[in-house]
Amino acid sequence: MRLPDTLRKISDFLQRLPGIGEKTANRLSLYLLRLPEEDLKEFAQNIAALKEKTQKCKICFSLSEEEICPICQDKDRDKGTILVVESPLDLLSFENGGIYKGVYHVLHGRIDPLNNIRPEDIYLKELIDRIKENEVKEVILATNPDMEGEATAMYIRDRIRELEKKVKITRLAYGLPIGASIEYADYMTLKKSIMGREEYK
Ligand SMILES: [Zn+2]
Known part of the structure; x- marks a missing residue:
């Protein structure tokens, strides 16, 4: 089985972080799916603003x-x-x-x-x-x-x-x-x- 697209993209991204392999990345992506929607939205906003806000x-x-x-x-x-x-x-x-x-x-x-x-x-x-x-x-x-x-x-x-x-x-x-x-x-x-x-x- 392949992960659905969005989940797979998130997992692929997580795998770029140090110390995270494919299995851990998959597990973390599935874990994200279980979190409340507002928390995820806030997280996404912070990620989106990270580069711009931090100097x-x-x-x-x-x-x-x-x-x-x-x-x-x-x-x-x-x-x-x-x-x-x-x-x-x-x-x-x-x-x-x-x-x-x-x-x-x-x-x-x-x-x-x-x-x-x-x-x-x-x-x-x-x-x-x-x-x-x-x-x-x-x-x-x-x-x-x-x-x-x-x-x-x-x-x-x-x-x-x-x-x-x-x-x-x-x-x-x-x-x-x-x-x-x-x-x-x-x-x-x-x-x-x-x-x-x-x-x-
Ligand atoms: Zn200073």
């Missing part, structure tokens, strides 16, 4: 529905401290813990020569410009503790040093095991890593 903050490149994200707009956040993360999901981990009161910079990637990702492919120049043009007292490098994350942190450190501005550069103290990722780290681990951050030499 990158002009300052920190986090995802937002406004030009400037709520964190960058927040007067109570310390604009002089910038926590640099690889992805919006890493930012979420810190925000969910409520353990950080500064602002962020989201790189949307990391330098990874093996996969052809160069410094100019991520929001690195924007970070350096931001430090150049604003009064920044500390940059906390919170890229992941693996080879690419480390290489990215070193690269950023060297570019900041070239500015010859008085900016403190720190790196998270990793109670995080090597290779672990910030996205999946629990609240206590992140809290410790940020409290115990050390000057990055």
